[in-house]
Amino acid sequence: MLMLTVTPAQAITYGRRDGNRHPNVGALVAEYVEPGQKDLLCSGTLISKRDFVTASHCTVFLPSVGVDPDEVWITFDPTFDENSPLIPATYHTNPRYGHDSADLADVAVVVTDRPVSGRTPARLPRLHLLDRLAADNGLHGQDFTAVGYGVQERQVGGGRPSFPDAMERFFAVSEFRALTKTWLRLSQNPATGEGGTCYGDSGGPNFIGAGADETDIVVAVTVTGDAVCRATNTDYRLDTPSARSFLGRFVELP
Known part of the structure; x- marks a missing residue:
């Protein structure tokens, strides 16, 4: 969640363990804290067999810490640890992000290197x-x-x-x-x-x-x-x- 500064993380309060209730919801993973250390960065949702929607404030800072667009992964493991399966992916920050205070354009897409099998993508809403x-x-x-x-x-x-x-x-x-x-x-x-x-x-x-x-x-x-x-x-x-x-x-x- 973005507060006054960008501090990507993941969280749910006063909720319940998800298990396999939302198998199309996953986490964006990157080595953004230390090289060689894969950490959870943000949450997101599979919206096609290869496209994962998240927030642009999760990805816009990655070049500044040495993480290139094709150096991220997606996991759909309900509990993340060192054994969680990872899918290589490439992030795409919205080029309009942060340029207009009336519309932050805070949406990004991460494209996996291969189609994700066994998970039904979520649907996007119709216009308005x-x-x-x-x-x-x-x-x-x-x-x-x-x-x-x-x-x-x-x-x-x-x-x-x-x-x-x-x-x-x-x-x-x-x-x-x-x-x-x-x-x-x-x-x-x-x-x-x-x-x-x-x-x-x-x-x-x-x-x-x-x-x-x-x-x-x-x-x-x-x-x-x-x-x-x-x-x-x-x-x-x-x-x-x-x-x-x-x-x-x-x-x-x-």
Whole structure:
């Protein structure tokens, strides 16, 4: 999740272990901390047999730490460790990322070297899907499911507050809060039974619906939120003309 500075990571708060519930959600892996050491970088979602959508703030800094576009991997292992299967891939940062404060263009695509087998890709939303739902009052009370790897909710007591990092895929349910031209904002207040994202779930999916009503449509990717991960999950929409103009370079759009 992106806060004031870019600190790619993965996280779900007040959620549940995913197991094989979302097999098309994976993690971007790179040697960005130390050479030869493969670390989780961000979450993302398979949207075709070779295309994996994530956030541009997860990839834009990689050249500055010596990671070339073709020096990353994708894993779909529910728990990441040194034995996790890795698929070589190449990242593509959105060239418009960060150039317009009104639209950060915070979406990236990672293309695997070979087709991913045994996993059904998630679907992208149709143009202006969320706007149409909002116009029909269809977003009021609507749940969304976030998925990602890593740290969980903040732990307090017995020392400094900390965010445990399990390096495991989790999911959580958040409720609609607000919609702007580029952002989907979700409530993740644990006091009302909601969960959500934290440091960082960056690039991870937000599927429309939850439980029996959950769909395979990833309507937004996680980008930012509040500092203690108890209030708001802010996500970059994928149903806008801007997002679709970039994604359309890689996949056929609905």
